[in-house]
Amino acid sequence: MIIKKILESIDLNFARADEYSEQISQMDLSNDPFANIENIKTIDGFIYRFSKIQDMMGEKLFPVYLKAVEEYSPSMPLIDILNKLEKFEIMDSEADWKYFRKLRNVLTHEYPDNEDDLIQGIKEALLVYPKVKMIYQNIKIYLDK
Numbered sequence: 185m186i187i188k189k190i191l192e193s194i195d196l197n198f199a200r201a202d203e204y205s206e207q208i209s210q211m212d213l214s215n216d217p218f219a220n221i222e223n224i225k226t227i228d229g230f231i232y233r234f235s236k237i238q239d240m241m242g243e244k245l246f247p248v249y250l251k252a253v254e255e256y257s258p259s260m261p262l263i264d265i266l267n268k269l270e271k272f273e274i275m276d277s278e279a280d281w282k283y284f285r286k287l288r289n290v291l292t293h294e295y296p297d298n299e300d301d302l303i304q305g306i307k308e309a310l311l312v313y314p315k316v317k318m319i320y321q322n323i324k325i326y327l328d329k
Contacts, residue, residue, distance in 0.1 A: 186248070187248055187327060190240065190244045190245055190248060191245075191324065191327070193240060194237060194240050194241065194245065194320060197233050197236050197237045197240065198233075198237060198317060198320070200229065200233050201230060201233035201234060201237060201313070204226055204227075204229045204230035204233060205230055205310055205313055207226045208226060208227060208230055208306065208310060209310065211223060211226075213303050213306065213307060214303075217303065217306075218299060227306060230306070230309070231291045231292065231306075231309075234288065234291065234309055234313065234316075235288050235291070235292055237316060237320075238284060238285065238288055238316065241316075241319070241320060241323075242262065242265075242281075242285075245320070245323060246265050246266075246269060246323075247265070248327075249269075249274070249323045249326065249327065250265060250268055250269075252326070252327065253272065253326075255268050255272075263278065266278035266281050266282070269281075269319075273322070274319055274322045274323055274326075275319045275322070276315075280312075280315060281319075283312070284312055284315075284316060287305055287308055287309055287312065288309075290302070290305040291305045291306065291309060
């Protein structure tokens with residue numbers, strides 16, 4: 185039951201992030217995307233969902249998956265969790281997840297003084313977003329069995 189609730193919540197966040205990413209892809213990010221409130225809402229929505237997805241996967245889904253394959257200990261540091269996910273071919277590389285987290289941190293900083301960094305971060309997030317989704321799908325496939 186817990187697994188089902190986690191998956192439903194992550195699915196919801198992906199559905200909303202998909203909508204936001206589609207809207208952002210229609211924007212001209214090189215021409216002051218923060219010039220109107222609708223763009224700001226869309227960008228903020230994507231950043232929130234992108235961050236929320238990573239938090240839920242890292243804090244809840246990864247441990248649930250590793251428990252299912254009997255490879256989890258509550259005292260495991262994140263690096264060990266990521267290495268096991270790489271070993272089980274859930275993700276290509278633990279370095280990918282570290283990069284996704286670093287990117288998340290860039291995106292969650294306030295942007296009045298670093299708009300260029302934020303715009304670059306948004307572009308990068310849109311590029312890696314499908315990889316985050318693929319990691320999720322790999323775990324879902326296993327858990328659906």
